[in-house]
Amino acid sequence: MIKPVCNLCGKELNEFGAILFGPPDNKNNVKKYHICVDCYKDIERRMKK
Numbered sequence: 473m474i475k476p477v478c479n480l481c482g483k484e485l486n487e488f489g490a491i492l493f494g495p496p497d498n499k500n501n502v503k504k505y506h507i508c509v510d511c512y513k514d515i516e517r518r519m520k521k
C-alpha cells in the first residue's frame with residue numbers, strides 16, 4: 473500500500489491525518505486532499521470557532 477503524502481507540506485503520513493474534500497466541480501468530481509496532523513493543527517487555528 474502506498475503511504476499518502478500530506479498535500480500541504482509533502483511529508484509522508486505515518487499516522488492517520490485529516491482528509492479535506494474540495495467543493496464538487498460541474499462534473500461532480502470532488503478533490504480529496506490528505507493533511508498531516510501538524511498541518512491540520514495549523515488549519516484548525518485559523519478556523520473561527
Ligand SMILES: [Zn+2]
Nearest residue numbers: 478481508511
Ligand atoms: Zn503536512
